[in-house]
Amino acid sequence: MKRILGIDCSPKVEKVVSGLFGGNDDVQYEQFHDGIALNGYQMIILEMGRNQEHVVQQICKLRYACNFQNIPIILINARKKDIPSQPYIIAGATEVLSLSDPLPACRHIMNGYLIPGREPLEEEFEYLDPFIKNTCHILQTMASIHVEFKKVYFSNTIRIFGDVSGIMGLSGNAEGTLVVTFYWDLAKAIVAKMMGMEEGEIDAELIHDGVSEIINMISGSTKKEFVGTPYHFEISLPSVVVGPGHQIGYLQNTSVAVLIFQVGTQSFALHVCIKPKTTLS
């Protein structure tokens, strides 16, 4: 049995959703409120209100509440009008469906998202393991912070929802992208420890330097381990972006692994998209 949470659903949408899932799944309904608890749900269904900005805000808050867990957020447009879904997707919605879409399509799409995720392949572990190990090690040595690897899921694109992210483009023998993404508070706490400062003293500039440094160290140290393997990549200069909701170009036909790490009760994510060149040269 799957647990599904419907948020802000009108009777009309409730009826459709309950119809889609039948009696097999447990669908609960709630009004949106700050601090909404999403734990234990496999899917969130949010009915889209009229005000785009407000909806985007809601999605952002729900993404925060997910705390980097891979919970699909399906936005339902119950109005007749077709709207562009891009702003909502970038904010963190997984998919936008409309009540005017054929029901079988909606059912299949939602069911697709409810299918359990896959475990990494052995060949994927081969390159994910060093990233996991080095991420933990680096934060331990640079910031004396104990980091635990929690889990990994695979995504169809690189979408980041943290407040601040460090991005490293990988080139050379293997190419791809590496993104570490934090919520502001955790970033501040980590950077403060790295720099030996009080959290109150940490400003955007220090965050920039700290997050650059973290992604630099993770990619740099992992790069060394890949020398002589098909995953050997070169790194360049890290970029730091602010604001939640970015979609980053990724390599086609390549999976995007999202590694979730835990620091106390907080989490952060490392996105790894790396594609070995087929011919070793």
Next chain:
Amino acid sequence: MSRSMDLRSYILLVNRDKKFLNVVCKSLLGAGYPVLTATAMSSALNLLSNNSVALIICDSELEDSSGYEFLEFIKHTPLLKKIPFVFFVPVHDQGNAGKAFGMGAADFIVYTPDSGAPNVLMKRIAETLPAKTGRAGISALPGEGFHQSIAPPPEAASSPPPAECRKSERLVPKQTVNIELSRDSILWLPGRIKNISRQGLLIETSLLGRLGMALYIRFSLPCGTCVVESHIRHISINNHKLSAEIGVETEQSIDWIETYDYVVNLKEEGKKSAVKKPSAEVDRPIQKKIHADMIIRMADNRKAPADPLLNHSSEPRSEKALEIKFYRSLVGKKLGNYKAVSFIGAGGMGGVFKGWDVVLERNVALKVISYNLSSIASYRDMFVKEARLVSRFTHPNIAQIYYIDQVEDVLYFAMELINGGTLADIIKDRNNLNTAKGLEHFITICRTLDFVSRQNIVHRDIKPANIMIDDQGILKVVDFGVAIVNDGTGRKKKAEGLVGSPLFASPDSIMGQPLDCRSDIYSLGATFYNVFAGVPPFEGDYVEAILFKHLHEELVPLKKRNPILSSDLSDIIGKMMAKKPEDRYQDYQSIIDDLNVLIH
């Protein structure tokens, strides 16, 4: 860090009363402090984002808000909150000092109208402003100039420092100009020009840089893409949930001069076409270079890269768009004993994923059947039956079917994964195939389909996209029995609708007649017509038009399209594509015989 402190060199004076501003400003300037003035919180924020400010002196009431609101904002903005904030208020407002300190004000100075406001201030400034960023800071900054983005009070304006005039040339482009920023010219981030001067740009972007950092800026001009080097001169971030603003100083290169002229001369035209054009041009190089250049997309209306999975902008929602959403939901999932690793592409009948067989531990291709088809019981039965047959034979030129399964309503099969492209890719890329090679492929496929037809199996969807060539150069026919048998009614659908591609459909399949290998022979003829001519045999804007031509229009002989071909080859394909099945070759062996004559 100290470098940025040195740059915070202005005193920002905010007060509703212009006369008061003038008086205080004058005495501060006289004492050697560089000053910026504003009457409202909004203009003050503007100044803060364009200049280094070492101290804010503010009244309790502003034109558009209160000083407390302003203070609160400053204290919640990471890059600004370190700037000391001093209230400078008339005596009757004294009651709120407690509140101000509670909110983080550095000082609360009260003056009486007669006490000579500037003097009170001057005394206290010396205490508040650390020496390093006070007068010393000014003399340390000769190269930076004396920036001021609003008109200074009249008194101060009478002797403007020389560098000041360049600020007056700051222009806001008349159209939205999207640009891309990069540190390493690998990863490009989007940005938007807020204003431009000969010296540089103010850019809105989510890239959080650092003072002094070198940045490449990519513009797309009508004459092509142009990259300019620059350095970050200031950064402001109001709120970490929003994007940042950065000011950059550009290298004075020819490219920059050209770019500047272009942006400055943009006209405010009929909004849509003018605004759209440059951004579409920005997109094009990105799409092509998606493998080399990683881009970030923010909440702007950039087009999605070529990857259909990313293509959320494929609205208005067509059935195809919904199908794609369905395939997207399956990436990273486990279907039975298979893991869907990444998405490869979608056709009319389903979507293809790179997959992994968990039990046998090998790579596979997973084809998920479109839910529109899989929910038709008769289709499912037919498909399963055919796939069962196809899975029994092994042939070097047929992509083997390993397994068929249905998981939670998802009907899919696992087949041999082919690393390579399709014949359709090769056609797009004309130079890759010469006639001899084309003939060799032609014969190989005939042999393969000959083998298949002897088992009484009709492919039904022979077309360039279903003939693959692996990285060893071996041809593989894919998608046996996936196509739905035409019942004569589904034809009204779009090109990517329920039927195989209309470009290669045989008249008999269009008419909904029972099909045998002669239908495949027609489609194969059409396929190689396309290979050798570079264009499909019949084209049209509507599916109906194409189908009509298959039924009724005479074929332009292949030789007419490509005169270097032999008329024999042209005749062979012409015969394969006869309208009536009985006028075509009746089996593959006779085609092979005729083709063999050509190559010997």
